[in-house]
Amino acid sequence: MALTQSIDSFSIHPLNEPHVQRNNVIPFLAARVRLQITLPHRPQELAGTQLRALLHSPLGVYVVATQAVRQEIRVQLDIAPDDLDFTLHTLIATLPAAMIGPLKRRTAAVMAR
Template sequence: MALTQSVGGFAAQPFHESRVQRSNVIPFPSARVHLQVTLPHRSCELPGTQLRVLLHSPLGVYVVATEARRQDIRVQLDIAVDDLDFTLHTLISTLPAAMIGPLKRRSAAAKAR
């Protein structure tokens, strides 16, 4: 089988020159979303019990805001779109009574902070 390029062209380059590596790939940050979760308060348990369970679970690192209300606690999770499957699976298995709310894109103002 014959070569399509001549071998002599490679030998013409001096060995002492360093090669400059250029990377044309610019990594884009993954899109992030806010997921609102409502933790209902049962009369037989303390108000912060479910919140404590959530914060001590692997999802605790995603919690960015909490709001205590009369009958429930609202929690806002900041997650990457790629982590949505893991988040929902873990949330359902950890807190089956939790109500999953709307999924919203994170605003540009929140990215600037």
């Protein structure tokens, strides 16, 4: 059975009228939060082993900054508040030794980037 209806009949407006582009959509930045976690450095492991495990986990897409300070690695995750439950469960399952830090609202300077 073949389709006999023309694609032109699905048009919303007549073809002889010019297309009007509407710019009434106002973009806004969704509320995001920063979650800082600390990965302790253990002497028997390589320094990047835990970080590598985090980056290859589903949480790797949320990582926005890493910093090595003394005997630990600090990682900042940029997440939507709706993803907090998923993030915490995955973090605990992936890196149980990680220390979960404060949850802070993103600053305006970071949003402008």
